[in-house]
Amino acid sequence: MKKRYHQIELFVKYPIEVQKERLNQLVQQAKDTEWGRTYKLASIQNYREFADCIPVQDYTQLQPFIERMMRGEANVLWPGHVKWFAKSSGTTSAKSKFIPITQDSLEDCHFKTGRDMLSIYVNNFPETQLFSGKSLIMAGSSSVNPFNDQSYYGDLSAILVNNLPVWVDLLSTPDAKTALIENFEEKMVKVMDIVQRENVTSMTGVPSWTMVLLHRLLEKTGKSNLLEIWPNLELFMHGGVSFTPYREQFKAMIPSDQMHYMETYNASEGFFAIQDRPDANDMLLMLDYGIFFEFIPLEEIGKPFPNARTIGDVEVGVNYAILITTNGGLWRYQIGDTVRFTSTQPHRIVITGRTKFFINAFGEEVIQENAEQALAEACKKNDCSVAEYTSGPRFMAAGVKGAHEWVVEFDRAPINPENFANDLDEALQRINSDYEAKRCGNLALERLILHTAPEGFFYNWMKDRGKLGGQNKVPRLSNDRIYLDDLLNRL
Numbered sequence: 472m473k474k475r476y477h478q479i480e481l482f483v484k485y486p487i488e489v490q491k492e493r494l495n496q497l498v499q500q501a502k503d504t505e506w507g508r509t510y511k512l513a514s515i516q517n518y519r520e521f522a523d524c525i526p527v528q529d530y531t532q533l534q535p536f537i538e539r540m541m542r543g544e545a546n547v548l549w550p551g552h553v554k555w556f557a558k559s560s561g562t563t564s565a566k567s568k569f570i571p572i573t574q575d576s577l578e579d580c581h582f583k584t585g586r587d588m589l590s591i592y593v594n595n596f597p598e599t600q601l602f603s604g605k606s607l608i609m610a611g612s613s614s615v616n617p618f619n620d621q622s623y624y625g626d627l628s629a630i631l632v633n634n635l636p637v638w639v640d641l642l643s644t645p646d647a648k649t650a651l652i653e654n655f656e657e658k659m660v661k662v663m664d665i666v667q668r669e670n671v672t673s674m675t676g677v678p679s680w681t682m683v684l685l686h687r688l689l690e691k692t693g694k695s696n697l698l699e700i701w702p703n704l705e706l707f708m709h710g711g712v713s714f715t716p717y718r719e720q721f722k723a724m725i726p727s728d729q730m731h732y733m734e735t736y737n738a739s740e741g742f743f744a745i746q747d748r749p750d751a752n753d754m755l756l757m758l759d760y761g762i763f764f765e766f767i768p769l770e771e772i773g774k775p776f777p778n779a780r781t782i783g784d785v786e787v788g789v790n791y792a793i794l795i796t797t798n799g800g801l802w803r804y805q806i807g808d809t810v811r812f813t814s815t816q817p818h819r820i821v822i823t824g825r826t827k828f829f830i831n832a833f834g835e836e837v838i839q840e841n842a843e844q845a846l847a848e849a850c851k852k853n854d855c856s857v858a859e860y861t862s863g864p865r866f867m868a869a870g871v872k873g874a875h876e877w878v879v880e881f882d883r884a885p886i887n888p889e890n891f892a893n894d895l896d897e898a899l900q901r902i903n904s905d906y907e908a909k910r911c912g913n914l915a916l917e918r919l920i921l922h923t924a925p926e927g928f929f930y931n932w933m934k935d936r937g938k939l940g941g942q943n944k945v946p947r948l949s950n951d952r953i954y955l956d957d958l959l960n961r962l
Contacts, residue, residue, distance in 0.1 A: 472590040479587065482758040483817040487783040494518060494763045497796055500575075504546045506536070506802065518781060522765070525803050526775035527794060530568050533801065537569055540800075543619040548800030549573050555634075556616065556624040557739035559836070559905070567904045570739040572630055576799035579761035581631055584742035585639070587757065588708055588733060591747050596731070604672035604703055608632065608643050609662075609680050610650040627739050628676075644669045655914060663688050671701040677711035678721070679833040679915050682867055685724055697725050710735035712834050713822075713950065720867065736822060740806055741797055744820055753819040758782065761798035766791035769809070772826055787812050792826050828948040832864035833873050833915050835906040837899065839947050845898035852894045853885040859929035859945050863955035865920065873909075874917045875899075878958045880924040892921035922962060932958060 482489040498521065502513040515521050536547050537556070545552045548571065555572040572581075593599055610628040623630075632650050640647055645665040652658035667688060674681060685697060694700055704725060714734060721732070736744035736754050741762055744754035756764070766785050771777035772792050779794060790809050796802050810820040825831075828839040842862060850856055860879040867873045877895070885891040896919045900907040909916040929945050946954050 472586070472593050475586060475590045476594050478759070479590070479755075479757075483755075486758050486818055487781075489758045490763060490782045491518070493759065493761065494521065494796070497761070497763055497798060500798065501549060501800075504548060504550055506548050506800075510802075522779060522803075523776065527767075527777060528802055528804050530804075533804065536800075537571060538618070540571055541569060541616055541618045541622060541624075543621060548802070549575070549798065552621075553800070554622045555630045556622065557627040557630055558624050559627075559739040568739070569624055570627075571800045572627070573799050575761060576741065576797060577631075577634055579798060580741050581627075582634075582636075583760060584735065584737070584745065584757070588735065588745055591745060591755075592706060592731070592733060595747075595749055599705065600703060601672050601706060602642070604670035604701075605642055605644040607666055607669075607671045607674040607676075608645075608650060609674075609676035609684060614653075627737075644671065656912060659684060659687060663691055667692055667700055669701075670703060672703045673706040673708065674704070675708045677834050678709050678714055678717040679712060679867065679873065679909075681707070681709070682717060682720065683915050689724070696723075698727060705729055706731050706733060708733045708735065710737040712831055717867070720869075723869075736820070738806055738808075740795060740801060740804065741799065743793075743795075747819075751819075753813040753821050756782075756818040756820055758818070763796040765794035765796075765803065766810075767794060767805075769826075772805075782818060785812050785815060785818070787815060790823050824950070828946065830862065830864055830875060830948050830950055832866060832950055833909050835903065835909045835916070837875070837903055837906050837948065841899060841903045841906070842948060844902050845895055848898040849891055849895040853887070853891045854883075855885040855891065856882040858882040858926075859924075861929075861946055861949070861954055861958060862919075863949045863952050866952075867915075872913065872917045873915055875919040876922070876955055876959075877919055878922045878924055878955065878962070880926065880928050884923065888921060888923055892919060895919060895921070922959065924958075924962060928958075928961070932961060 498512045498515050501507045507513065510524050515524060533548070540547050540553045541556060543552065553571045553573055556569040557572050559568045559570060592601070610626065610632045614623065614625055616622040616624050629651055632647050645662050649658065649661050649665060652661065662684065688700065689697070692700060697704060707721065709732065714732065731749060734746040734754060735742060742757065742760065743762065744756045747755040764782060765779040767777045767779050769790050769792065771779070780791065785791065788811060790811050792805060792809050794803050794805055796804070807826050809823045809826060811823045813819045813821055830837045846857055846860070858880045860877060862875055862877045865874045865876045900910055933945065949955065
């Protein structure tokens with residue numbers, strides 16, 4: 472771990488050189504693939520040629536290539552066959568995305584992140600007793616790929632558990648077989664039976680799903696807090712959704728000044744940054760993970776050849792959309808996140824949002840396109856029409872599950888608003904697989920809550936805020952409750 476920490480210090484000291492080397496490696500490795508031949512990667516000598524040659528990609532543009540890889544074709548976006556595909560929420564034209572997870576990306580990105588988190592933590596807290604116990608890991612499940620029985624798709628966490636080195640499995644709980652049970656209710660019962668008997672010193676997972684397990688564990692054991700079950704618990708490594716809404720709830724369940732929280736910036740496409748300072752909320756951008764980063768100023772978003780910035784050109788305080796080129800076969804791929812640099816010596820970032828309106832308080836990644844399509848389906852079914860709407864999360868609390876809360880002003884109201892709410896919720900589940908997963912059995916999310924607003928409600932709200940006019944739009948989706956609470960106070 473000390474050796475690895477010195478390597479981290481190296482890319483912190485030489486960020487431009489490390490990223491330049493990463494780009495050269497990616498281009499050379501993929502030059503003989505179909506993608507490499509199409510874009511003549513063998514002739515690319517520098518970043519400028521690279522950026523001028525390959526347009527910005529989103530999932531819909533790469534989807535035909537990925538589907539061929541899922542059917543077993545080799546050397547398409549990356550050398551060789553790809554065995555694993557991480558299933559994530561979809562775009563307007565696809566319910567789910569399937570992100571290639573190559574052996575190179577597993578070793579040089581995903582597994583490296585786990586080691587690096589431990590290396591950074593041990594460097595910050597050298598007296599840790601972390602390795603005297605086990606790490607609780609909450610994982611999803613994987614399935615055989617229906618297009619090709621030699622490959623698999625599933626949650627990224629399940630793919631990682633399937634491929635973890637033996638030494639990691641020995642230090643983790645529950646065992647891999649239990650962690651990968653597909654039925655969530657069955658898995659929860661077995662996980663609780665196992666982990667309450669272990670000496671758990673750390674936890675890894677998405678805050679929302681981890682909280683579901685922890686609440687159930689406290690109910691099952693009758694304990695008032697987790698330290699009564701795991702007295703040596705000292706670390707929660709989390710990512711996937713914002714930790715802000717959950718921070719106080721975790722502190723209530725783990726009442727200890729010796730409990731530490733460590734955030735990662737991760738997605739199905741890769742791991743990008745790690746919180747390296749316990750007293751700060753920004754994260755260190757990891758520059759040697761087989762990922763080449765570019766950053767697009769917000770005014771350049773949507774252009775096929777934007778004026779992107781490399782790591783040497785970014786500025787503190789500016790919002791950028793991220794582009795990644797990875798050893799998983801993603802080329803100038805726009806992941807949809809926006810970040811702001813808090814420092815360039817070293818390069819630290821905070822996540823500032825998405826390039827589109829969204830709700831991702833529980834890992835559901837509902838975007839505006841999902842909401843618009845679901846509303847259209849529900850309106851058609853209920854013979855009604857919507858004038859204005861906004862939606863946000865109801866966060867988990869003691870005895871209260873999460874949900875989406877909607878304020879809708881109808882142009883033509885449905886006969887039965889409850890039927891409309893049911894249809895809207897069901898449509899969202901059909902459209903977005905991550906929302907569907909969180910709604911399954913009401914485990915993390917309950918059915919959405921619908922509030923109907925009177926005629927002119929949103930107009931008056933915008934007028935009171937000084938936001939009338941063509942350049943001002945009603946915020947459709949928000950990942951916090953700032954707009955929602957203001958609206959509900961007026962109803």
